[in-house]
Amino acid sequence: MVRIALIPGDGIGPEVVRAAKDVMRVAAEKHGLDLTLDDWDLGADRYLRDGTTLSPEDRDRLVGDYDAALLGALGDPRVPDNVHARDILLGLRLFADLYVNYRPCKLLVPALSPLRNPDPATDIVFFRENTEGLYAGMGGSFKTGTADEIAIEESLNTYKGVERIVRAAFEHALATGRTSVTLVDKANVLAYEGGLWRRVFAEVGSEFPGIDRNAMYVDAMAMDLVRRPQRYEVVVTSNLFGDILSDLAAQITGGLGLAPSGNINPQSWALFEPVHGSAPDIAGKGIANPVAAVACVSLALGHLGMEEAAADVDDCIRASFEEGVTTPDLGGTATTREAGRWMAARLLDAATG
Numbered sequence: 001m002v003r004i005a006l007i008p009g010d011g012i013g014p015e016v017v018r019a020a021k022d023v024m025r026v027a028a029e030k031h032g033l034d035l036t037l038d039d040w041d042l043g044a045d046r047y048l049r050d051g052t053t054l055s056p057e058d059r060d061r062l063v064g065d066y067d068a069a070l071l072g073a074l075g076d077p078r079v080p081d082n083v084h085a086r087d088i089l090l091g092l093r094l095f096a097d098l099y100v101n102y103r104p105c106k107l108l109v110p111a112l113s114p115l116r117n118p119d120p121a122t123d124i125v126f127f128r129e130n131t132e133g134l135y136a137g138m139g140g141s142f143k144t145g146t147a148d149e150i151a152i153e154e155s156l157n158t159y160k161g162v163e164r165i166v167r168a169a170f171e172h173a174l175a176t177g178r179t180s181v182t183l184v185d186k187a188n189v190l191a192y193e194g195g196l197w198r199r200v201f202a203e204v205g206s207e208f209p210g211i212d213r214n215a216m217y218v219d220a221m222a223m224d225l226v227r228r229p230q231r232y233e234v235v236v237t238s239n240l241f242g243d244i245l246s247d248l249a250a251q252i253t254g255g256l257g258l259a260p261s262g263n264i265n266p267q268s269w270a271l272f273e274p275v276h277g278s279a280p281d282i283a284g285k286g287i288a289n290p291v292a293a294v295a296c297v298s299l300a301l302g303h304l305g306m307e308e309a310a311a312d313v314d315d316c317i318r319a320s321f322e323e324g325v326t327t328p329d330l331g332g333t334a335t336t337r338e339a340g341r342w343m344a345a346r347l348l349d350a351a352t353g
């Protein structure tokens, strides 16, 4: 039996997760999967109600009793510093050591790209290091608020941390038939961390003789992603560069409403979430695009070894574009619910047709 925890969360989260749930149920039915989906009451409402962000008991049960989780979005204007979002996301990321931030950017519909002549073959997978780098929270602020203020952020890079994300990228390339992995860094200026990343990249890469290795500086990569994104297959990089470049690639391949992501520990647990946030400006209006959340269903199924079911979900997303069943952000007239139901029905039709 496969158990997935659903955390609808805040803003448009509950709306897009409902659509994802419809699709996931049908995918399970069609492929004979014994799937349990449980809703979890975590997010701003819970925090404002009883002060709970993520209790140790909830955290233990989520990671211990479930194979994976699907999160809608966290972030609510009623919680000014969004302390609940930080506690929940960081709490799970650190507790389950979710060191891979996995972000596929595939051009499903060329017309959705802002590029003039997008190559339909554009299909990049980002492996962003998810626990270290400049996001480790190391540093300090001194003489704060004075003219002598000093602010320091330190970039943490460990051999273990670099080795495991680089290895995950090569293993993914091998498993999915991709022929190259690109390392992105700024080794010409950030020499200490660059030296470590480049050495480990060569060392681990030598274990995968069939896979080409390229290294790019982040500034050149930003230009090349716009110029010829189809050149790249698997990209491995640090927390900061991965954050920025994967947003750039997501926009090139269709925008925020479509982009899914996974926070993954390849040895154990994973949390999937759309790249978009809680979008308070459109929450409750029924117009949020559910595709990113549905694409998370595909990632989750693939991660759990259910490749055929995952491919079916991708097909139903593609069909919704081809048939023009899209939400207003993509020029359509469907509501979130209608788009979700259409994809679920399409999946079911494909089962019986």
Ligand code: ATP
Residues within 6 Å of the ligand: 012, 073, 074, 075, 076, 256, 257, 275, 276, 277, 278, 279, 280, 281, 282, 287, 288, 289, 290, 292, 329
């Ligand atoms: P957060 O702080 O939670 O990230 P945000 O509003 O700053 O929230 P997003 O939620 O990512 O950032 O939204 C950015 C813009 O994109 C908003 O105008 C929002 O309405 C739009 N947007 C985001 N997700 C979707 C979606 N699924 N469908 C349609 N529009 C979306």
